[in-house]
Amino acid sequence: AGVSISTVSAFLNGTATVSPSLTQRIEKAIQDIGYKRNAIARSLKIGTTHTIGLSVPHITNPFFTQVVSVIQQAFDRAGYAVMLFCTDEHLHNQDAQLRLLLDRMVDGMIVARVGEDATFKRIVDSSNVPFVLIDRLCEGIDVDAVVLDNRRAVREAISYLAGLGHRRIGFISGNSAISTMVERGDGYREALAAAGLPFEDDLIRLGDFHEGDGYRAAMQLLTLPNRPTALFSANNPMMVGAMKAIRDVGLSCPGDISAACFDDFAWADVFSPRLTTVAQPVEAIGEQAASLLLDRLRGRAPAEPRQLVLHGRLMVRNSCSPPKAA
Numbered sequence: 474a475g476v477s478i479s480t481v482s483a484f485l486n487g488t489a490t491v492s493p494s495l496t497q498r499i500e501k502a503i504q505d506i507g508y509k510r511n512a513i514a515r516s517l518k519i520g521t522t523h524t525i526g527l528s529v530p531h532i533t534n535p536f537f538t539q540v541v542s543v544i545q546q547a548f549d550r551a552g553y554a555v556m557l558f559c560t561d562e563h564l565h566n567q568d569a570q571l572r573l574l575l576d577r578m579v580d581g582m583i584v585a586r587v588g589e590d591a592t593f594k595r596i597v598d599s600s601n602v603p604f605v606l607i608d609r610l611c612e613g614i615d616v617d618a619v620v621l622d623n624r625r626a627v628r629e630a631i632s633y634l635a636g637l638g639h640r641r642i643g644f645i646s647g648n649s650a651i652s653t654m655v656e657r658g659d660g661y662r663e664a665l666a667a668a669g670l671p672f673e674d675d676l677i678r679l680g681d682f683h684e685g686d687g688y689r690a691a692m693q694l695l696t697l698p699n700r701p702t703a704l705f706s707a708n709n710p711m712m713v714g715a716m717k718a719i720r721d722v723g724l725s726c727p728g729d730i731s732a733a734c735f736d737d738f739a740w741a742d743v744f745s746p747r748l749t750t751v752a753q754p755v756e757a758i759g760e761q762a763a764s765l766l767l768d769r770l771r772g773r774a775p776a777e778p779r780q781l782v783l784h785g786r787l788m789v790r791n792s793c794s795p796p797k798a799a
Contacts, residue, residue: 474502485510524554525766526574526582528567531682532559534710535738536753537585540607543759544583551767553580560587562648562681568592575600581766585609588650603769607762610652610780617765618780619758623653623735626751626785627660627705628667630733633749633787634703635668638795639731642670643694643701645711647682657707657735676701680711687711691718695730702796706734709741712748731793735785747790754783 474481476495483489484499491499502508525548529537545555556579558570567587574582575596582600585608586593597604597614606618634642644661647654658677665672678693680686687706694701695718704719706712712734719726726732726746737752761781768774 474498521580522578523552524556524577524579526558526571526577526579526584527555528558528560528570528574528582528584528586530560530562530585530587531710532557534682534708534736536709536736536755539755540585540759540762543756544763547760547763547767551763562587564588564590564592568596571596575602581605581770583607583762583766586611588648603766603774605762605766605769607758608653612652615778617769617774617778619761619765620780620782621653621753621758622782622784623656624660624663626753626787627657627735628664629785629787630705630735630749630751631661631664632668633789634705634731634733634793635664635670637703637731637793639701639703640670640796641673641676641699641701641703643676643678643691643704645678645680645687645690645694645704645706645715647680647686647707647711649679654707661705680707682708682710684710684714684717687714688718689714691715692722695719695722695724701730703731703733703793706732709734709736709738709750716744727792727794729797731796733793737788741788742790744792746792748792749790750788751785752788753785757783 475498480491480495481499484491484496527541527544529541531537541557548555556574560566560570564587579602581603583605586606594614597616604616606616608620610618610620631642646658662672675697678690680690687710691704691714704715706715715732719730724730733749735751737750741748741750765779
């Protein structure tokens with residue numbers, strides 16, 4: 474093109490006005506030689522990659538699928554690319570993926586973490602990039618976070634079932650090392666106490682958030698000598714498994730047993746019966762997480778970490794009814 478490197482740089486980055494004649498020569502040279510920017514070399518020079526790391530436990534879970542979509546759209550508008558990883562609830566996956574993202578020089582991270590892990594804390598503490606936690610908190614890590622008031626949401630759902638007359642309400646929970654499951658379990662206990670109902674260990678079953686776990690847990694509950702009259706699942710994939718178990722033991726919902734779950738999803742309203750769910754504000758979670766991280770990247774955030782606690786909404790449909798005994 475017969476121009477200096479600085480002129481080409483100004484043209485490509487729009488940092489200065491380049492005359493029409495020089496613009497024409499630069500564009501022709503780029504076309505002739507097939508020039509493409511080396512993003513890695515550029516990142517090393519300017520110290521930023523305009524790339525965000527995003528780590529979630531289940532990409533097939535509709536809740537995380539929707540959150541990922543909202544976050545990606547937000548960063549796309551801001552001029553950032555998103556590198557997505559799925560841990561499948563395995564600690565070793567999480568640790569390896571976070572290290573890989575940091576090696577790729579991402580500018581920041583949004584993470585729905587897996588379990589209580591000292592390695593995760595060390596990675597966050599030793600990193601020089603900002604982190605934002607979504608859905609799940611981690612004790613001892615002071616970073617920005619967007620979470621739901623899980624205790625209140627489950628308390629409302631269980632209180633609804635108790636209000637219909639249910640006295641034995643089965644609870645299919647997830648990994649008890651995760652903050653959301655601890656809070657949802659607390660909400661379950663609080664609702665029982667408020668309704669004057671005893672807490673029974675036999676009515677609790679742990680899963681690992683997958684459909685198969687929900688099926689196994691529901692089968693165990695439904696085959697008890699004194700089975701529950703209602704089931705509540707801590708997430709929607711396990712509820713799908715629970716509904717299959719209800720079918721396989723020859724029960725009807727809600728005639729023989731009521732069913733409700735945490736996390737609303739597109740199919741809930743077309744199920745037969747239509748599922749009662751706790752809906753999380755998915756768009757707000759994704760948008761707020763992106764906003765918190767962008768504030769950090771742009772130097773607009775306060776020194777102290779911010780924790781945003783959002784509220785769910787009980788979506789009452791027709792998968793719940795008073796128990797037959799009532």
